[in-house]
Amino acid sequence: MEKSFLVVLSSLMISLLSSANAQTGTLKPVWESDTTLRTPECVLVDPGKNVLYIACINGNPTLENKSSYIAKIGQDGKLIKLKFTENLNSTKGMGIMGDKLYVTEMTQVAEIALSTGKILNRYPIEGAKFLNDIAIDTQKGVIYVTDSNDSKVWSITNGKASIVLAGAPLKGCNGLLVENNQLLIGNGDGSLLTLNPTTKQLNTIAKGMGGIDGIVALGNKTYMVTEWGGKIWHIRADGTTELKMDTSKEKINSADIGYNPTTQMLFVPTFFHNTVKAYSLK
Template identity: 35%
Template sequence: MKYSSLLLAIYMVVLISCKHNKKEAIAQVPTKTEVILTKLWETDTLLKTCEAVRYNKEKGVIYVSNIGGVPPSEKDGDGSMSIINIEGEIINQNWVTGMSAPKGTHFYNDKLYVTDIDAIIKIDIKSGSIEKRISVENAVFLNDLDIDTNGDVYFTDSRDSKVYKLANDEVSLWLDLEGVNPNGILVEKDRILVVSFSKGDFITIDKETKQHSVIATGIVGGDGIVSIKEGYLASTWPGELFFVDKSVSGAIATKLLDTKDEKLNAADIGIIPEKNILLIPTFFGNKVVAYKIGYK
């Protein structure tokens, strides 16, 4: 009788332990979010080779960089910046001219910064004029750009695999990512995210240590990045859009959109966060397309 009681006690302990461990295992499984895109509007096809978009909440407008003639590395002087509203109407098609191949763009303290092959163009937003051209020594193909909360500008050279930093109008090499060909870039508080054009890797870089790791794969031809509620959206120049779930590390990114058959690229995307609207510049499509971001 005592022996049976002992066996019963051991059995109960094991059973309780198994249930406890099972609950812990279930709790550790990440929840997969399903993102849904619904098309809202598109602009007229007057934005010649539109490459990047950036929403300015204070002014309620969207800046669009237009490369103009190709190739996008040609110093032909026919690049421009346009302004559209949040309904997709072109307000000023030739707001700023005199650039060659403007690409990534962002603003800080009424100044708009734009990459242009081997220089950063600094535009005065109030006057709509170029204030300064900042040369980047040894640059090959400057591409995407983002700005930290303190005004430091980070930008990629996608053909030379480098990330540069602009502070107080002075350029310095921030990180050499040999073989990565970083294109899209997103600056966060403690880290910087880039998407590789050649490898399709979605990479996080610690600001202090500069150690980097891959958090998602499968985004070949990576071009732009925006942050959303549950993770990130990343575009590919050929015409795809992917979702990277914050709760799942090292996974293949989830494809949400594919417009390759329509011959519509998906370049340096932007977002209207308070309205959950994604903005896609279509490069050779010569228009910006907006989608409502939803979750399921």
């Protein structure tokens, strides 16, 4: 009886410690992909299929670059298909709604069949300069997109694009995340903002970082965010921040991250380093 109680208590303590590590953002290297992933900008987790989609710019993020592609790899880092979808234009942020994958190109959003990788539609955004990240409200069927060079947030509903927010305080906005009917926006001034899309009420969650690229939620109003230059930050529920990793001196970038809350694994695309790195938060 006493032994059984000790086993249960031990298991509970391990569980609590794992949860605490996830909240404090301890990053433990697990694997790194090979360098066939050329200029990876975004990692998207599809937990239902146990795969990762990688948006590979494959060169420079310009209007002329038509050689971008989306790769498909396992959550163990092993390549499944290098060019799941190709002939894309400077791919960056991605999101899934239903059986379709959405990815930004320079001035439009491509809609891709998850079953085949085939491009089904493209939704141009008039006047767009540098479309970057995507976040999708799957309940309302709304796709949100940032234009970093024009400091705007757009929405696409039923194929129609409209402006959600433009101008100050937005400045070089990039990362997006939909959480609890709120839209989190990574601003170029290093602040993490939260927007109510209905009322347009805008608040600041945290500040003091560099321009925010990727945003993932860890739960309990805590987040991991990245700076493209190579920094990963942990944001606590009270808005305080802690720098968890800095590979900028090694010139290893940290672009638009993905996160699997079930396995507590963080996936970091290294851009010009041409790999994806996986870290455990357990």
